[in-house]
Amino acid sequence: MPGRNFLFVPGPTNVPERILRAMDRAMEDHRSSAFPELATGLFRDLKKIFKTTTGQAFIFPATGTGGWEAALVNTLSPGDRVVAPRYGQFSHLWIDLAQRHGLRVDIIDVEWGEGAPVDRIHELLAQDTQHEIKGLLIVHNETATGVTSDVAAVRKAMDAASHPALLYVDGVSSIGSIDFRMDEWNVDLAITGSQKGLMLPAGLGIVCASPKAFAAREHAKCPRVFFDFGDMTRANTSGYFPYTPSLPLLYGLRESLAMMAEEGLENVFARHHRLAEGVRAAVRAWRLKLCAKAPQWYSDTVSAILVPEGKSGADVIDVAFRRYNLALGAGLARLAGKLFRIGHVGDLNELMLLGAIAGAEMAMRDVGIKIEAGSGVAAAAEYYRSTATPLAARAAAPLSPDALQPPPAGKTTSPRVAARA
Numbered sequence: 001m002p003g004r005n006f007l008f009v010p011g012p013t014n015v016p017e018r019i020l021r022a023m024d025r026a027m028e029d030h031r032s033s034a035f036p037e038l039a040t041g042l043f044r045d046l047k048k049i050f051k052t053t054t055g056q057a058f059i060f061p062a063t064g065t066g067g068w069e070a071a072l073v074n075t076l077s078p079g080d081r082v083v084a085p086r087y088g089q090f091s092h093l094w095i096d097l098a099q100r101h102g103l104r105v106d107i108i109d110v111e112w113g114e115g116a117p118v119d120r121i122h123e124l125l126a127q128d129t130q131h132e133i134k135g136l137l138i139v140h141n142e143t144a145t146g147v148t149s150d151v152a153a154v155r156k157a158m159d160a161a162s163h164p165a166l167l168y169v170d171g172v173s174s175i176g177s178i179d180f181r182m183d184e185w186n187v188d189l190a191i192t193g194s195q196k197g198l199m200l201p202a203g204l205g206i207v208c209a210s211p212k213a214f215a216a217r218e219h220a221k222c223p224r225v226f227f228d229f230g231d232m233t234r235a236n237t238s239g240y241f242p243y244t245p246s247l248p249l250l251y252g253l254r255e256s257l258a259m260m261a262e263e264g265l266e267n268v269f270a271r272h273h274r275l276a277e278g279v280r281a282a283v284r285a286w287r288l289k290l291c292a293k294a295p296q297w298y299s300d301t302v303s304a305i306l307v308p309e310g311k312s313g314a315d316v317i318d319v320a321f322r323r324y325n326l327a328l329g330a331g332l333a334r335l336a337g338k339l340f341r342i343g344h345v346g347d348l349n350e351l352m353l354l355g356a357i358a359g360a361e362m363a364m365r366d367v368g369i370k371i372e373a374g375s376g377v378a379a380a381a382e383y384y385r386s387t388a389t390p391l392a393a394r395a396a397a398p399l400s401p402d403a404l405q406p407p408p409a410g411k412t413t414s415p416r417v418a419a420r421a
């Protein structure tokens with residue numbers, strides 16, 4: 001099909017040209033004396049994405065699932081009790097992984113469309129006076145339902161119960177696109193993958209561990225080899241990896257971090273919020289509902305849109321793909337057929353979103369869903385138009401004060417960063 005494929009699944013996301021170019025290079029010796037410059041810069045700059053100064057970032061050649069596993073096996077022992085609310089397919093899969101490692105999981109089932117139930121978490125922890133519970137597993141942004149949970153409130157609930165459990169947070173579809181504050185929220189293990197907010201292909205599982213999490217390693221008896229924090233740390237300290245790293249992905253990650261530094265992390269979050277608001281305006285104009293039950297749960301990286309009774313979300317997705325070259329996200333597990341998802345994460349702008357909204361609208365009409373032609377596009381376009389930054393202001397906007405540090409001079413293709421360095 002001519003023209004670009006419109007990739008609007010919530011990961012993998014569009015890989016910007018700059019990152020593609022940065023990854024397109026000859027292989028080199030990952031044990032050379034020059035290599036640590038690349039690796040140490042990544043460890044340093046990744047911390048800024050997690051908003052931590054005390055945490056330690058680990059980069060595994062893996063995916064988000066590998067990150068889940070690394071976080072658990074380095075800090076827990078078979079038979080340990082952990083608590084995990086379940087409100088979508090990804091929280092479900094993480095629980096399954098924990099159980100297969102022999103952990104005892106107290107599952108708090110929550111209606112899909114809501115997020116982490118702070119009161120119930122508090123109640124459970126407060127009852128555990130013997131501190132048998134070793135960890136709490138929270139999916140910050142449940143990609144299956146388009147629900148974002150309030151991690152700060154979860155931390156408050158833990159503190160109110162004076163409970164010492166480790167706080168594990170899956171930030172696979174939030175970190176780098178929705179505000180995440182590892183230190184402020186006292187998160188012990190934060191996990192992400194490369195193929196969402198970081199705008200890279202899949203292939204990196206990134207975990208950040210607090211000093212408390214790192215210390216838990218000493219007593220954790222879950223078997224681990226590939227994901228061992230100890231082996232990683234010994235090699236990472238001097239800027240190397242214990243096994244062959246994926247060089248293209250590491251160079252891509254450096255470019256991705258540079259791009260986020262130039263835009264400014266807070267601006268990245270604001271852009272995601274604004275793009276998401278446009279999609280939500282379209283959904284309202286279509287008179288459809290989001291799977292997320294209330295605004296407090298709305299996700300800025302993915303909208304899961306319920307189709308009317310008797311219609312199939314899978315048909316919408318198939319028609320969008322075959323006729324309009326638009327990839328929308330499917331309904332997962334119990335939500336299969338009930339909805340379709342528009343991912344609005346990563347390297348995107350208003351007009352790209354308008355293309356996706358137009359394609360979704362056309363596909364919905366093609367399968368007989370009664371929505372007014374052009375209604376969603378008009379609502380989103382008006383929202384984007386009325387909230388656009390004036391052109392002059394956009395051109396003159398200073399870099400955000402807490403923008404990430406760029407990589408060393410000469411290592412970036414950006415004239416703005418090169419000029420500052």
Ligand code: PLP
Nearest residue numbers: 063064065090141143172173193
């Ligand atoms: N957690 C969340 C919230 C996700 O959205 C995903 C994947 O989409 C995962 C975990 C699993 O990540 P991966 O597919 O990279 O293993």
